[in-house]
Amino acid sequence: AEAVGKCISEAIVFKGRTLYANASIGLVLSSPNHFKAEEVLRDSDIAMYHAKDNRRSWSVFDRSMRARAVTRQQMETDLRYAIVCNELQLFYQPIVNLATMKLHGFEALLRWKHPRKGMIQPGDFIPLSEDTGLIVPMTLQALENACGQTVKWQQQYPGHEYLSMSVNLSGKHFADPALVEQVENILKETAIDPQCVKLEITESSTMEDAENAIGKLNQLKQAGVRLSIDDFGTGYSSLSYLRRLPVDTLKIDRSFVSAMAEPGEDDEIVRTIMALAHALKLDVIAEGVENVQQLAILRRLGCQFGQGYLFAPPLPLDAVEKM
Ligand code: C2E
Ligand code: MG
Ligand code: MG
Numbered sequence: 001a002e003a004v005g006k007c008i009s010e011a012i013v014f015k016g017r018t019l020y021a022n023a024s025i026g027l028v029l030s031s032p033n034h035f036k037a038e039e040v041l042r043d044s045d046i047a048m049y050h051a052k053d054n055r056r057s058w059s060v061f062d063r064s065m066r067a068r069a070v071t072r073q074q075m076e077t078d079l080r081y082a083i084v085c086n087e088l089q090l091f092y093q094p095i096v097n098l099a100t101m102k103l104h105g106f107e108a109l110l111r112w113k114h115p116r117k118g119m120i121q122p123g124d125f126i127p128l129s130e131d132t133g134l135i136v137p138m139t140l141q142a143l144e145n146a147c148g149q150t151v152k153w154q155q156q157y158p159g160h161e162y163l164s165m166s167v168n169l170s171g172k173h174f175a176d177p178a179l180v181e182q183v184e185n186i187l188k189e190t191a192i193d194p195q196c197v198k199l200e201i202t203e204s205s206t207m208e209d210a211e212n213a214i215g216k217l218n219q220l221k222q223a224g225v226r227l228s229i230d231d232f233g234t235g236y237s238s239l240s241y242l243r244r245l246p247v248d249t250l251k252i253d254r255s256f257v258s259a260m261a262e263p264g265e266d267d268e269i270v271r272t273i274m275a276l277a278h279a280l281k282l283d284v285i286a287e288g289v290e291n292v293q294q295l296a297i298l299r300r301l302g303c304q305f306g307q308g309y310l311f312a313p314p315l316p317l318d319a320v321e322k323m
Helices: 002-008 037-053 063-084 126-132 135-156 179-190 203-207 210-222 239-244 254-260 268-279 292-300 317-322
Strands: 012-014 017-019 025-027 058-060 088-097 102-114 118-120 164-168 197-202 226-232 249-252 283-286
Touching: 025 037, 037 058, 037 063, 063 102, 063 126, 063 135, 088 135, 088 317, 102 135, 126 135, 135 164, 135 179, 164 226, 179 210, 197 203, 203 210, 203 226, 210 226, 249 268, 254 268, 254 292, 268 283
Parallel strands: 025 058, 102 164, 164 197, 197 226, 226 249, 249 283
Antiparallel strands: 012 017, 088 102, 102 118
């Protein structure tokens, strides 16, 4: 298997471009549990996907892999059903202007209300939805609902005509050539002011194919929406690359905000991100603000916006309206 893998991974030059192909191989040792050839093929297929998921060139099947594959298959079926049956709900977490302490907008965060398993957090279903491509219909549904809801709130609550709504975009969806048109259609259908919509992407999702990403971000900017870099500081983008990204906002990752007020730690990283944002004329949102010490430091450093449990956790629709 190792030798075949090596052979396939050799560079191929095609029309002047160097291409690399990867191969993953699933191996299965025949056992008394295998009665038919189909069963051997099925298990080698499971082993092959195990190898792919773990970025290895080969894997040997064991029975725990089949149990995991069945659970995953069941979850995928449930997730397809969830999209059609509206089991996916948006929660909204307030984003606060730290200078005035007034509501600036919300970030829409998905939750899956599973009929048997209860509330499932995004960390437990977003990766599967990315692998299966379900992330695309899921995000489009989320974006449409979030935009529609924002327009309602803007009309319903005087003084909130410019309420903003942030929606997360997965790297997989970001790479989809249909994305810009899909976003434009939703903006049109919901009649939201595009300036009130912020799409959040992570550094890593723009870095896989940097030139393409800059083009895509520019097209989204032309559609009128604003762009944020989520979990900023956890990726590896260079300063020169960052300068070329047409984004409006950096969201400082929660890990830097929580470390800031701990004994023996200082605010150096957050201070540095603030200076960088200032030089690039970007807004900054601090994620995961949990206590007043953090709030005080952020305000002192001139951070414009904050989001975190200190203000409110992500809330369902009715709780937001009560608030
Ligand atoms: P994110 O976009 O960075 O969202 C912020 C996460 O931090 C949310 O977790 C939020 O509940 C949590 N959080 C907010 N304030 C605090 C705080 O003060 N303390 C702590 N400990 N946590 C806080 P959540 O909702 O579990 O979402 C996790 C991630 O899942 C999100 O990270 C985002 O990357 C992804 N996600 C959520 N909804 C969507 C979606 O609609 N589409 C996509 N593509 N990804 C989504
Ligand atoms: Mg986010
Ligand atoms: Mg984040």
